[in-house]
Amino acid sequence: MYRYDEVDRRVVAERVEQFRGQTQRFLAGQLSEDEFRPLRLMNGLYVQRHAPMLRVAIPYGHLRSGQLRKLADIARRYDRGYAHFTTRQNIQFNWPALETVPDILAELAEVEMHAIQTSGNCVRNTTTDAFAGVAADELADPRPWCEIVRQWSTLHPEFAYLPRKFKIAVSGSAEDRAATWVHDIGLQLRKNDAGETGFRVLVGGGLGRTPIIGEEVCAFLPARHLLTYLDAVLRVYNRFGRRDNKYKARIKILVKALSVEGFAAKVDEEWCHLKDGAGTLTDADVAHYASFFVDPVYDTLEPDPADFVRALAEVPAFARWAGRNTRPHKAPGYRSVTLSLKKTGVPPGDISAAQMDAAASWADRFGYGELRVSHEQNLILPDVREADLFELWQQAREAGFATPNIGLLTDIVCCPGGDFCALANAKSIPVAEAIQRRFEDADYLHDLGEIECNISGCINACGHHHIGHIGVLGVDKNGEEWYQITLGGSQGNEASLGKVIGPSFAQERVAEVFGRILDVYVRDRLAGERFIETVRRVGITPFKEAAYA
Known part of the structure; x- marks a missing residue:
């Protein structure tokens, strides 16, 4: 790195x-x-x-x-x-x-860390797939490009005072795990027919008060032009973005006002002055940043070693964890491990100092001294030998890190809400805990399968509730905390925004409403059908009827 x-x-x-x-x-x-x-x-x-x-x-x-x-x-x-x-x-x-x-x-x-540009109307932290560089389905490693964007954007004098904050995400895999469709700019790495690297460029996505799925402004941008094209996009936004109303200042509003075709035309007009100029990336530039992201020297391993297979067969709890909290790795005999920060009773995303020390030790002992943070608020060990997984699981369980719920309902994405944030209309953490306690039964939870639940304490949507399969938004109703439910949101290649099912609920009813919604899913699902697929097939009406019955 x-x-x-x-x-x-x-x-x-x-x-x-x-x-x-x-x-x-x-x-x-x-x-x-x-x-x-x-x-x-x-x-x-x-x-x-x-x-x-x-x-x-x-x-x-x-x-x-x-x-x-x-x-x-x-x-x-x-x-x-x-x-x-x-x-x-x-x-x-x-x-x-x-x-x-x-x-x-x-x-x-x-230790080479800082807090620069984690706030303000500037280009914020560039994000990517937490499994970048190790994912089995990766088309190209996005990390060198993330670093190039970081170098370009940090303390950039022209973009230090944008109309509003600005967020960029980069994806390099077949499956978009960086939520590129809901960022101000989403960059999806591609290869053309000649084998050249480039980007599909999405602009104008975002959540918050006005949730919008981004739109394609360039189907294939040759990689060498990345920074000059980003300069052009940001210049158009800086010039035409609204500064008179912060609620209408994000680039998504500008794209809608101009139309995606009109916005793209203005970007091309600006880009013609920049293309092939000083900001054009050379092969040496790209090689320099790629050199920081070389693979460790992986051992030559056979997949599914005997001790690992035996532990899967003899210890059901380990098998459940391995099946849910580990992912395939590009190197045979390795897996990536997600350490769950979603243990019931602990605010989602919170981590103790003792847990940080433990995870750092595991990164050194079981990997190559590296960890990742996911935008689902979990911690990841990217390179763990399958032969070491059972020992790691035992230690992680003792440290409260081994809840086998990754991708399941209780793997809740949740902002700090009204317990901390001065902007929040309502608390988020107690609602997350109530849902987790309602669905603690592991067998039922695994039977429900993959369900993404996202909770935000206000319309700023720091919990990304718009793209949760089930989203929860805290609202203020006459000085009291109430909660609005959305269904059908999704990130990934088929990104979509959830639809509000109806009037908001009191806090004590939210977990009960979840139960009614999931009863409909269990009743109406087809064999092998995930929750989001059932919602898309039958619509929200049967879920709404059950919730308000």
């Missing part, structure tokens, strides 16, 4: 010292709140309901074991012993004291 050079280290160190001085001046009363706000947001510092919140960048979800240990140490010494992974593959500390934040940033810089 990418490591800082001298320029990176100098830039991050200078940024830390700048913010240290800004924080000291604010605490001394020399800067007003209005003056300090944009400065702290540039460094990932929010003011939440109870305390400051620091959002730390994890570029495209990649972590080294030493970095995770540092995050654990920070959680212990500066926070309350835990942190929270987000749907943007970042990590948040919810309780740091304001005066300690510069010290935290300085310590992060020691």
Whole structure:
């Protein structure tokens, strides 16, 4: 994975010292709140309901074991012993004291981490498939391109004050696991008939107040033109995007206003001044960044070793975990392991300092010192030998990391909600726990099969509720917390937005309504049919009727 050079280290160190001085001046009363706000947001510092919140960048979800240990140490010494992974593959500390934040940033810089551009109207953390580089279905490794985009976008002077925040996702596999259709720009790696690498470019996706599926503006962009084309897209947005109304300032609104054809025409008009210019990538440029993402030296292994197969046969709990929480790997005899952060009773995405230390140790012992963060808020060990899976499972179970629910209903994607966020209309965490407790029976849960549940505490949709097979949105009704249910949302190649089934429900009824919805699914599904497929086949009416019966 990418490591800082001298320029990176100098830039991050200078940024830390700048913010240290800004924080000291604010605490001394020399800067007003209005003056300090944009400065702290540039460094990932929010003011939440109870305390400051620091959002730390994890570029495209990649972590080294030493970095995770540092995050654990920070959680212990500066926070309350835990942190929270987000749907943007970042990590948040919810309780740091304001005066300690510069010290935290300085310590992060020691392990090549920072909080730059995790907030503000700029290009945010570029995200990708958590299994990039190891997925068996990968067409091309997206990680070098993510790093190229990161280098291009970080502290880009022309795009530091966009009309609104801007998010880019890159996918390199046959199945889109980066939710590219609901990003401001989605980049899908492709190969043309001549074997050349390029991108299908999607623009104008997004969730929040106005959820929209992105649209294709370029079917195949040769890879060497990536940065000049991104420059053109951002320039058009910077020039024509609305700044008079923050609710209509995202690029998705501009694309709809101009039409996708009109927007693409303006991009092409701008691009004609940039194409083949100084921003054009050379083979040497691409090779330089690709050199940071070479495979480890994998052992030559036979798949399905005897001890692994025996453990699958003799230990049903292990077999269930291996079947649900591990994925095929491109190297024979290896698998990628998802450590579930969705144990019932623990806020989805939260991780303790002890768990961080344990996961870092497993990354070193069972892999090659690397971990990944998924946008489903779980932690991943990308390279584990099948022969080591049983031992890893035993240790993970002791650490509360082995809930066998990846992709199932209780693998809930959930924002912090009203327990922390000042913007939230309602709490998210208690609703997630109520659903998890309602469906704790492992046999029933596995019989239901793959169901994606997403919960957001407000219309900003940090929990991505619009693309959950079942989505939950917290709303304010006369000062009380109520919850709106959507059905039929999905990420992936067939991305879709969920439809609201009707009026909202009181918090204590949400888990019951889930039960009624799932009873309809069990009643009406065809053999082998997933929940989302049943919803698409029969529509939401029978589910709605059951929910309000």
